[in-house]
Amino acid sequence: MGELRSIAAPFVASGPSGVAVRTRLKHLASDDEEVLRLVGGHLGSLASKDLKTRCRDGLVHSGETWAARKRELTPLSSSRWAGAITKATHDRWALARRCQSAHLQNLEAGIRTIEHRLSLPVGQKETRRAPGGYRSRREWHAKSRRLRLLQDRLATARADREAGLVHVVRxxxxxxxxxxxxxxxxxxxxxxxxxxxxxxxxxxxxxxSGKRYGNETIRVSPDGVVSLKLPAPLAHLANAPHGRWVLASRVVFAHRGGEWADRVAANRAVAYRIHYDTGRERWYLTASWQRPPTPTLPIAAVLAHGVIGVDMNADHLAAWHLDSHGNPTGSPRRFSYDLTGTAQHRDAQVRHALTRLLHWAQTCGVKAIAVEDLDFGTEKTREKHGRRKRFRQLISGMPTGKLRARLASMADRTGIAVIAVDPAYTSKWGAQHWQKPLTSTVRKTTRHDAAAVAIGRRAQGHPIRRRTAPPPQHRSDAVGHRTVQAGPDVPGREGTRPRIPGPRTRSVPPGRGANVGNQNAQHRPGRSAERETWRQDSLPLSL
Known part of the structure; x- marks a missing residue:
């Protein structure tokens, strides 16, 4: 058996750092649409030229070059439009560099895997830790050719990164x-x-911040009037003073509208974006702003009322409620979603599943949800899993990053903390220690349900393995009941279970049945032992 890797400590995930809400621009006049097309096209051409200049500069970039680009764009638009264009260009170039770095890591991982499998004899079986050799000489030859191809791609990508060259498509x-x-x-x-x-x-x-309604370029008043500053070449089209165009449409933000109105009334910064959906032939306005980070509570405080462990899967979320001692209570819950279709449909499915999960968490009264800190970035390569195409599609279709980000954002509004735990061995150990004990004649516990219990226990700091009772010396309760995960300060944690009156089975009450006999004759001091009730002795008055 190989050595187990170390388990990272759980931590409380940070909340969202920004907010973005969208609404539709309805009832636009023909002049409004024409002006929006002209403004978007003119500024888009300037953005394309600025991005070309930034990509040509490469690594030779500084604050002076940024200021020079902005000075070139200002006469063709305005100072604020030029600042927005150059900032968007910088963000796009930085994103391309991060994607380039991820592409290099993917190529290096694929090359390492192929080189390892080529070094093994043909037909050698794989192990739990490493893949085996290729199954035939034909596959070995094909992979050796692919190795040369990946090496050429890696050399090209490294040369581009060293030269500061990125490939961006607007x-x-x-x-x-x-x-x-x-x-x-x-x-x-x-x-x-x-x-x-x-x-x-x-x-x-x-x-x-400090400007009227938080934005001088695209301005939205508290009553929903939208106006924008026209670029210098289009200033003659203005229908309002100071070279502005006022749209005939009034907007209302249904989601977070009160928060947006408070920021606008206080002249706090709000960024806007106007975009056109050609499929639906609709115009939209998106408002976004930053928010101060929510102070992170200590993990012990958020776990005081228990936790809900959540196991993320390709088509559902498996969840189970655990009390403060790590014991699963109630029945497991499953929140399904369908990740086929368009991106909008997939996003709506994820939001709907997370909404139901948060509503259930509020019903249970917990203040924390535990999820795995998953990242399949290096696990879905073609070379690592080979012909296991179905498995590669499975892990590629799991929106781990989107689920984690959306859950943290939505839970922040409800006051529920999100705890990220190490995903190592949660499914394996959960099925090993919890699947069978939690299965009954009326409930079939799945592997995913058992993994949810393991995730919740790891977030609470408990070991995943169940504590079993020691072997008793005889039939009485001399050894006590030590299977619960109670702290040392819980009274009665090592005590015996009190005698509870009542039937032994569901069908025959105590003192009844064909073979009960005369129990009073067997019990000389008084009535039958089965009919006695247990009650706590009163405290002495002398205390």
Whole structure:
């Protein structure tokens, strides 16, 4: 048996650092839509040129070059529009660098796996710790060719990273590739062109604290009036003073509307983005702002009322409520979701499942939910799992990052803390120690339910393994009941169970039945022992 890896300590996940709400721009006039298209197209062309300049600079970047780019854009738009464009360009370039680093790690992991399997004899079986050799000479030869291919890709990617070269597509690489497969995407060339142009538009502005309604470029008043500052070449189209355009649409934020109204009334920074959905032919306005980080409570405080352990799976969340001593109470719950279809449908399914989970947690009265700190970034490579295509699809389809982020964001509103635990051996040890004991004639405990118990116990600091009672010397309760996970300060934790009157079975009451006999004759001091009741002695008056 190999050595077990160390288990990281559980920790309370931090809450959200920002808020984003979206609403629809309804009842827009034709002039409004035309102005929005012109503004988005003009600023989008400036954003494309600025991104090209930033990618050309590469690693030769400083505050002076950033300021120079902004000065070039200011006469063509405005100072605030230029600041928003250059900041968005910097964020996009930084994101591309992070993706480039992840791509390098993926290539290196694949190369290591192939080199290891090529070094083994053909047909050697895999172990629990490492993959085995390839099954045939033909597969070995194909993988040796793939190794050369990955090595060439790795050399190219490393050269790009050292030179500071990144590859960014404004509008999205997926949409760019769809241009060559219009029939498969069921799109016409004109429909694709409209979507491509809309994705490359730029109409977003950063908030400014102290300015009127928190934003001078795209301004939304407390009563829902939307206006935007027109770029310099389009200032002649203004229908309001100071080169502004006021939309005919009034907006209302249904979600977090009160919080947004408080920020706007206090002139606190709010960022806005106007975007167009070509599929639905609708305009939307997204408002976002930062919020101060919620102070993290000590883990012992949030676990005082128990915890709900949650096991994340490809199609459902398995949850079980544990008391403060680590004992599962009640019945397990399952919250299903369907991760097929569009991204909007998948996101709605995840939100619906998490909403039901949080409602159940509030009903149980707990203040903490324990989840695994999962990350399948290095576990879903093609070379590691080989022909196990179904397994690769399974772990690739699990939205671990989205579930964790959404749960932390939604739980922050309800006052419930999210505890992240190490995922090592939770499914294996949970099934080994809890699946069979928690299974009865009326309840079938699954492996995922047992894993939820293991996750909750690990969050509480208890070992996953159940404590079994010591062997008794005789039939009485001389050894006590030591199977509960009670602390040393709990009164009666080592005491014996009191005599509880009542029937021994569900069908025959005490003192009844065909073979009961005359129990009074066998019990000389008085009535039958079965009919005696246990009651606590009163305290002496002398104390």
């Amino acid at each position: 509008g999205g690489k997926l949409l760019a590739r769809t241009r060559h497969h219009l029939e498969a995407a069921q799109l016409t060339e004109s429909a694709w062109r409209r979507g491509w142009e809309a994705e490359r538009w730029f109409c977003q502005a950063d908030g400014e």
